[in-house]
Amino acid sequence: MIIEPRMRGFICLTAHPKGCEQNVKNQIEYIKSKGAIAGAKKVLVIGASTGFGLASRITSAFGSNASTIGVFFEKPPVEGKTASPGWYNSAAFEKEAHKAGIYAKSINGDAFSNEIKRETLDLIKADLGQIDLVIYSLASPVRVNPTTGVTHRSVLKPIGQTYTNKTVDFHTGKVSEVSIAPADGDDIENTVAVMGGEDWAMWIDALKSENLLAEGATTVAYSYIGPSLTEAVYRKGTIGRAKDHLEATAFTITDSLKSIGGKAYVSVNKALVTQASSAIPVIPLYISLLYKIMKEEGVHEGCIEQIQRLFNDRLYNGSEVPTDDKGRIRIDDWEMRDDIQAKVAKLWLEADTETLPALGDLAGYRNDFLNLFGFEFAGVDYNAEADEVVAIESIK
Numbered sequence: 001m002i003i004e005p006r007m008r009g010f011i012c013l014t015a016h017p018k019g020c021e022q023n024v025k026n027q028i029e030y031i032k033s034k035g036a037i038a039g040a041k042k043v044l045v046i047g048a049s050t051g052f053g054l055a056s057r058i059t060s061a062f063g064s065n066a067s068t069i070g071v072f073f074e075k076p077p078v079e080g081k082t083a084s085p086g087w088y089n090s091a092a093f094e095k096e097a098h099k100a101g102i103y104a105k106s107i108n109g110d111a112f113s114n115e116i117k118r119e120t121l122d123l124i125k126a127d128l129g130q131i132d133l134v135i136y137s138l139a140s141p142v143r144v145n146p147t148t149g150v151t152h153r154s155v156l157k158p159i160g161q162t163y164t165n166k167t168v169d170f171h172t173g174k175v176s177e178v179s180i181a182p183a184d185g186d187d188i189e190n191t192v193a194v195m196g197g198e199d200w201a202m203w204i205d206a207l208k209s210e211n212l213l214a215e216g217a218t219t220v221a222y223s224y225i226g227p228s229l230t231e232a233v234y235r236k237g238t239i240g241r242a243k244d245h246l247e248a249t250a251f252t253i254t255d256s257l258k259s260i261g262g263k264a265y266v267s268v269n270k271a272l273v274t275q276a277s278s279a280i281p282v283i284p285l286y287i288s289l290l291y292k293i294m295k296e297e298g299v300h301e302g303c304i305e306q307i308q309r310l311f312n313d314r315l316y317n318g319s320e321v322p323t324d325d326k327g328r329i330r331i332d333d334w335e336m337r338d339d340i341q342a343k344v345a346k347l348w349l350e351a352d353t354e355t356l357p358a359l360g361d362l363a364g365y366r367n368d369f370l371n372l373f374g375f376e377f378a379g380v381d382y383n384a385e386a387d388e389v390v391a392i393e394s395i396k
């Protein structure tokens with residue numbers, strides 16, 4: 001069928017298989033162009049199908065020739081209805097990896113569940129023996145705790161007082177004021193339960209207890225800090241509490257890995273357009289201004305450039321892993337540069353519906369958003385019939 005973007009609110013209901021394939025191929029080409037990385041050889045990526053997790057899988061496979069197992073939760077296609085983009089991304093990734101003679105298998109299901117953990121452990125046992133890098137890159141609005149059976153929903157709210165600021169509807173370009181009521185009830189606990197470190201620790205405990213982590217194994221989860229502009233709704237809001245918990249969990253995991261000389265890191269990454277971030281109020285306006293400035297300064301990066309730098313310059317640089325005073329890896333260093341933040345803060349005051357098209361990079365935001373779903377890629381004929389039913393080679 002002919003596949004076009006179909007929007008509903010902040011999501012796109014369709015995805016283009018050829019465009020997603022192009023996206024994956026472009027990322028692979030980028031990694032190959034940067035040369036080999038002396039990285040891990042057996043890698044488990046939890047949240048491997050889109051965003052930072054997909055970039056981590058591609059960087060491992062095509063930068064270090066690593067065998068990868070990818071876990072994700074995506075919607076398969078059915079006749080007449082497209083899959084979610086992560087399905088097509090993973091199909092394309094496996095196809096390219098297998099063509100290059102690189103091991104790649106995938107597991108589609110709820111990574112928070114005991115069943116999917118069991119399936120993953122069994123696959124590692126059968127095929128790889130032990131893992132030397134675990135990337136934890138889940139972004140989810142909901143988690144069922146497998147021990148208690150309780151369903152937790154995360155919310156994006158400030159804590160203590162209502163937060164009012166500008167935001168943009170990036171589809172229409174309309175800048176307006178948004179007010180977000182503060183967290184109440186169990187909002188904080190629930191958000192921490194979904195996006196904090198509990199499930200990360202459960203994964204590492206499960207892997208370690210079955211001796212599936214190699215000597216010196218490393219695990220990395222992704223966090224965000226951002227500027228004072230978004231602090232009340234992000235880092236000092238409910239999601240920030242979850243990130244605090246995730247960051248604290250790195251230390252408990254490192255303790256638990258002492259016997260094998262392993263280590264857990266949190267990497268603080270740059271603000272980027274992903275399915276997760278486009279749903280957060282205020283962030284799209286910030287990102288469109290940030291993109292404008294970072295592109296002008298020649299320091300703009302997407303997920304793949306970020307993760308290439310994380311692996312090459314931080315994790316596998318041949319020497320000590322550089323961290324901040326809280327033990328975190330910082331690849332948000334260019335976003336957080338004083339000169340860049342000062343310029344964004346100035347534009348923020350001036351941005352309204354009339355001025356934003358010139359002040360900000362709304363076009364870049366929209367392009368990146370459509371790219372998430374496989375649209376707007378050069379080299380893809382969007383007028384041609386595309387087969388929506390695409391298989392992931394390792395998933396039967």
Ligand code: NAD
Pocket residue numbers: 046047048049050051052053071072073074086109110111112137138139140222223224268269270271272273274275276277
């Ligand atoms: P994303 O939405 O692109 O990726 C989320 C991944 O998690 C997908 O592979 C999805 O299939 C998987 N997933 C979600 N629920 C699942 C479940 N129940 N079981 C199995 N897989 C599941 O998100 P992203 O932006 O790449 O975020 C990844 C991490 O990076 C998050 O921790 C996020 O907070 C962090 N981060 C994001 C940004 C940003 O600006 N996007 C910046 C810094 C850090």
Ligand code: NA
Pocket residue numbers: 047048049050051052053054137138139
């Ligand atoms: Na991800």
